[in-house]
Amino acid sequence: MSSTAYDPAPPAATAETPLLAATGLHKTYGSTPALAGADFSIRAGETVAVMGPSGSGKSTLLHCLAGIVPPDQGTVRYNGRDLGSLSDGERSALRRADFGFVFQFGQLVPELTCEENVALPLRLTGTGRKAAAARATEWLARLEVDDVRHHRPGQISGGQGQRVAVARALVNTPRVLFADEPTGALDSLNGERVMQLLVAAAQDTKAAVVLVTHESRVAAYSDREVVVRDGRARDMAGAL
Numbered sequence: 001m002s003s004t005a006y007d008p009a010p011p012a013a014t015a016e017t018p019l020l021a022a023t024g025l026h027k028t029y030g031s032t033p034a035l036a037g038a039d040f041s042i043r044a045g046e047t048v049a050v051m052g053p054s055g056s057g058k059s060t061l062l063h064c065l066a067g068i069v070p071p072d073q074g075t076v077r078y079n080g081r082d083l084g085s086l087s088d089g090e091r092s093a094l095r096r097a098d099f100g101f102v103f104q105f106g107q108l109v110p111e112l113t114c115e116e117n118v119a120l121p122l123r124l125t126g127t128g129r130k131a132a133a134a135r136a137t138e139w140l141a142r143l144e145v146d147d148v149r150h151h152r153p154g155q156i157s158g159g160q161g162q163r164v165a166v167a168r169a170l171v172n173t174p175r176v177l178f179a180d181e182p183t184g185a186l187d188s189l190n191g192e193r194v195m196q197l198l199v200a201a202a203q204d205t206k207a208a209v210v211l212v213t214h215e216s217r218v219a220a221y222s223d224r225e226v227v228v229r230d231g232r233a234r235d236m237a238g239a240l
């Protein structure tokens with residue numbers, strides 16, 4: 001095993017123990033506090049909506065949970081392991097192997113076809129070109145966009161692009177899908193369809209979903225809602 005590989009040996013999460021848990025997260029950008037003691041946890045296969053007003057710290061929480069941004073204080077544990085104890089290389093390897101990402105805009109590589117975009121995470125984790133292309137095509141069909149597989153992102157609609165992005169995020173069967181306003185740039189009809197497909201595909205692959213949104217219509221697809229306000233997260237128990 002190379003020094004940058006992620007070793008998933010620690011105890012596996014069970015239905016009772018969280019797969020991903022953050023405790024006491026603080027993060028300040030310059031003099032702007034983004035997180036001020038945020039706690040969060042999600043179990044395997046669960047979909048949790050992270051809601052709250054603009055600037056309340058939702059995206060920062062997602063970035064800390066995914067190991068993209070290090071918190072100033074507090075810990076994030078994935079599968080029992082403290083992300084802060086991993087090297088940068090180990091964290092990158094973990095993200096590639098176990099996490100998938102969908103953002104609001106611009107995450108597809110413009111020079112690649114949709115099929116090549118979806119195949120990319122597989123290629124980066126060592127899958128051969130033909131096998132990766134075949135899996136990518138299957139995933140594009142599952143998201144109902146196989147007809148645009150040879151198009152480039154600039155040649156397709158926003159809704160099609162988000163479906164391709166969801167296919168790319170799930171093609172490696174991640175254990176956690178991080179989705180930051182995945183339908184924020186879509187009209188309501190396209191947004192609904194993308195959410196239906198995203199949630200169904202995540203359920204099929206048993207991925208947990210951290211879903212950042214400010215729309216209650218989108219949050220309605222979750223099992224549970226957490227509201228972030230002034231850098232702190234509050235569980236809305238029973239607010240299904």
Ligand SMILES: Nc1ncnc2c1ncn2[C@@H]1O[C@H](COP(=O)(O)OP(=O)(O)OP(=O)(O)O)[C@@H](O)[C@H]1O
Nearest residue numbers: 029032033034052053054055056057058059060061
């Ligand atoms: N890279 C950064 N540099 C400086 N300030 C930042 C950075 N990222 C976030 N912030 C600030 O931290 C605070 C929280 O931002 P964050 O993006 O986490 O909120 P949010 O709830 O996701 O907002 P929105 O709903 O508008 O996307 C805001 O005041 C924001 O301006």
